[in-house]
Amino acid sequence: MNGRIALALTGAAFALATLSAPSASAVEPLTCTAEAPCVVRIRTVVPQASPWGKVVALLSKAVKEESGGRLALNVYWQSKSEPSAVRQCLAGKIGGVAVSNGALASAVEELTATELPYLFDNYAQADKALDAARPLLAEIMAKAGFVYAIRAENGFREFAAKDTFITSPADLAGKAMRSQPAKHHLAMYKALGATPNPIQVAEVPGSLANGTATGYDNTLLFADLAGWASEIKYVTVSDHIYQGASVAWCKSWFDRLPVDLQAILAKPRPKLEQVGLGLVRIFNDKKMPEKYEADGIQMKKLSADQKAVFKKATAGVTTEFRAETTDDGRKLLDLLEASR
Numbered sequence: 001m002n003g004r005i006a007l008a009l010t011g012a013a014f015a016l017a018t019l020s021a022p023s024a025s026a027v028e029p030l031t032c033t034a035e036a037p038c039v040v041r042i043r044t045v046v047p048q049a050s051p052w053g054k055v056v057a058l059l060s061k062a063v064k065e066e067s068g069g070r071l072a073l074n075v076y077w078q079s080k081s082e083p084s085a086v087r088q089c090l091a092g093k094i095g096g097v098a099v100s101n102g103a104l105a106s107a108v109e110e111l112t113a114t115e116l117p118y119l120f121d122n123y124a125q126a127d128k129a130l131d132a133a134r135p136l137l138a139e140i141m142a143k144a145g146f147v148y149a150i151r152a153e154n155g156f157r158e159f160a161a162k163d164t165f166i167t168s169p170a171d172l173a174g175k176a177m178r179s180q181p182a183k184h185h186l187a188m189y190k191a192l193g194a195t196p197n198p199i200q201v202a203e204v205p206g207s208l209a210n211g212t213a214t215g216y217d218n219t220l221l222f223a224d225l226a227g228w229a230s231e232i233k234y235v236t237v238s239d240h241i242y243q244g245a246s247v248a249w250c251k252s253w254f255d256r257l258p259v260d261l262q263a264i265l266a267k268p269r270p271k272l273e274q275v276g277l278g279l280v281r282i283f284n285d286k287k288m289p290e291k292y293e294a295d296g297i298q299m300k301k302l303s304a305d306q307k308a309v310f311k312k313a314t315a316g317v318t319t320e321f322r323a324e325t326t327d328d329g330r331k332l333l334d335l336l337e338a339s340r
Helices: 002-009 051-066 082-090 109-115 123-132 134-144 183-191 201-210 220-225 259-266 270-294 304-313 315-324 327-339
Strands: 038-043 071-076 096-100 146-161 176-178 195-197 215-218 234-250 298-301
Touching: 038 051, 038 096, 051 071, 051 146, 051 234, 051 259, 051 270, 071 259, 082 096, 082 234, 096 146, 109 134, 109 183, 109 234, 109 327, 123 134, 123 234, 123 327, 134 146, 134 327, 146 220, 146 259, 146 270, 176 201, 183 195, 183 234, 183 315, 201 215, 215 220, 215 234, 220 270, 234 304, 270 298, 304 315, 315 327
Parallel strands: 038 071, 176 195, 176 215, 234 298
Antiparallel strands: 096 234, 146 215, 146 234
């Protein structure tokens, strides 16, 4: 099974993109030709052999063909840090990013609204709400220096631990858990009584092995591909956060492109998005549970009553966000809640 999964993933990726940017000090328009194309470097923490990689490969092929070879994508896989990629994008050192919405929230804090605890109960709610919010998301991201290009997803995040299932907040009391560094992820763990540790993606397996962290939360697919799952024995299917992702171009670089090439990169690609979402869901919902079982990892799904306890315990994260965010952030959260 492992061989078949690895083969199915090859050529595929929650990769998302980083336009290759010239020096931040250069402001002159770019000249892009088939003989000397403008290189669109893509940075992401995900590996190339993943469903997200498939999306980026298809995007690269389409962009090259539609631009007549004047644009070329160059992907840098498995970067150590999503927030670092976002900072480089804003600094004009790269041309785009392919990252989780939680990582983008480090620069566009309003995007926190898209992945608050228990905002969505299922894919249908997430799809409906995020489709309705797309124009507002693009507007908010543009104000912060990003061009929204492709919707993707990491999926529903689950709790994983070395020593026990996590079926109530009491199971997290005092437990050292790896947390995504985004503010709302840290706040969620604190609300549940855990001690969050924002360890970089590449360092999580070692931290689990040496006891710096005793668990984490992430999707089944990402945790497996990043090598985290090999260090745990228990997965609690909690679905506590739906995590979206985005391919976003760095506006300072994007604005220097010829207008026709800007249109190609910003072109809506709903069929490509559906391919990506479908692949990720197949792996998270079917292939990964089978692989985890084969690897001897125990899995348990929270009951509706157990999930309600977690939802109540983390409700303050949403309340705090609503109180502290901008008018755009509140507008986005209101739209998501009304549209789901």
